[in-house]
Amino acid sequence: MKTLTATLFALDQLFHDRVHGSLLPSTRANTSVGRLLGVLPGFGAIFNFLLSNRLPSRKVQCKERKSVVFTNLAIVGVFLIAAQPSAESGKLS
Secondary structure, X not given: OHXXXXXXXXXXXXXXXXXXXXXXXXXXXXXXXXXXXXXXXXXXXXXXXXXXXXXXXXXXXXXXXXXXXXXXXXHHHHHHHHHOOOOOOOOOO
8 A cells, every 4th residue: 555655646746747847848748748647546546446456465364365256256247247238139120
């Protein structure tokens, strides 16, 4: 968690400098880099929410590990069921 906080803080500082035009000499470069830096924290949040919670740490006990594996299998099952074409979607009217 400390690494994520430090990374987000560094991105925030870069984004702040970009907003004030002091990161790069070119306005176009500042705008491009700023857009990229504005999107990256969102990807970090998505990764943390969707992926890192799906991977059990080595420190957890067997019960917690089995719970994570079961939840992962349930999520895969829901996606597979949702991906099945319905009987009505194949009909042409």
